[in-house]
């Protein structure tokens with residue numbers, strides 16, 4: 566059956582009903598920013614260049630450990646996932662790359678998949694390995710760990726799987742591998758803390774050796790879950806230590822949901838930047854733990870403060886080894902494509918707001934120990950409604966002025982529901 570795509574003419578037609586108020590709002594904001602000594606044109610240009618990668622595993626409905634409630638028209642193959650990602654990118658225009666998860670997305674023919682992605686205007690971001698789950702018929706189990714397992718043959722299997730991810734990624738023109746492991750313990754005494762970290766390093770060393778010269782390896786820490794007592798790669802300090810031991814190709818990945826409640830994540834970001842070991846982000850939001858909620862939905866000020874650190878560091882010393890921005894979310898109660906569009910926009914919004922911070926004034930307030938004026942300087946940027954800039958950045962690239970409303974008006978989901986009949990068996994569990 567022919568695969569429905571939103572016609573570009575539909576976007577143009579829909580935009581017509583939004584263009585006048587969008588232009589007016591842009592002009593008003595331009596005047597306001599001009600008074601603050603900021604050129605809206607250069608901010609809009611930066612906004613239009615901003616990019617964040619989509620996770621292939623987030624275009625289908627996620628779930629909790631109780632159940633999953635899939636919606637109509639869920640993608641069933643990696644090609645269908647790419648088609649959904651292309652739709653998100655078509656409307657939002659800042660998500661040109663997809664991060665694949667192997668073996669979930671293992672292509673039968675990698676070069677064909679690459680060509681297919683290209684035909685949709687997409688490329689590939691970091692590859693993700695999966696050693697936190699056994700595959701059907703798997704003889705050696707990851708139940709008690711993978712890269713840090715006490716049994717050498719299980720470690721071997723997990724290493725080989727990561728090498729395979731790199732091999733597939735090379736054919737797809739990916740330039741990075743992200744490694745997240747669930748290894749750890751549920752009971753005191755279950756694992757030897759120091760030995761398991763040693764084994765982690767030993768396994769990673771072998772993967773790093775096989776990494777192509779122009780590749781990076783991101784190590785993703787997380788304090789708990791699925792291991793509920795102790796996790797091997799539990800925090801940024803441990804990740805920093807490992808990344809230093811493993812050499813220049815290895816960097817730390819900050820997933821915003823992978824911290825204990827109330828952790829000062831912007832401070833973690835500043836520390837990793839200062840140590841030269843910040844590799845990338847998994848954006849999402851959370852209230853309690855690794856909730857994988859939509860970026861900016863719970864703590865938009867925190868997201869802004871993270872970008873303030875990133876923008877500030879980039880201004881002080883432009884680092885050619887750029888940082889990878891990726892989304893990692895689980896959409897349980899929303900249409901995943903809607904959540905991805907809104908989240909990408911919220912991430913871009915935080916970035917643009919951070920660009921507006923009067924950093925000279927901030928520094929002066931810091932030097933005079935004027936805490937309230939320093940906060941006010943940040944708040945002035947954070948409170949600025951930059952929506953007209955985001956809209957203009959999309960307009961110039963042929964995207965939608967209002968992606969969410971346009972997506973709903975397009976009938977995309979209904980068309981996919983007809984094209985992709987649901988699987989009959991109920992599926993439980995997270996993503």
Ligand code: AFD
Pocket residue numbers: 666693745785787820847855893
């Ligand atoms: C799990 C982990 C982690 C990882 C993702 C994809 O918590 O966030 O990035 O799976 O592997 O949610």
Ligand code: MN
Pocket residue numbers: 785820847893
């Ligand atoms: Mn993650």
Ligand code: MN
Pocket residue numbers: 820822823855857
């Ligand atoms: Mn997670």
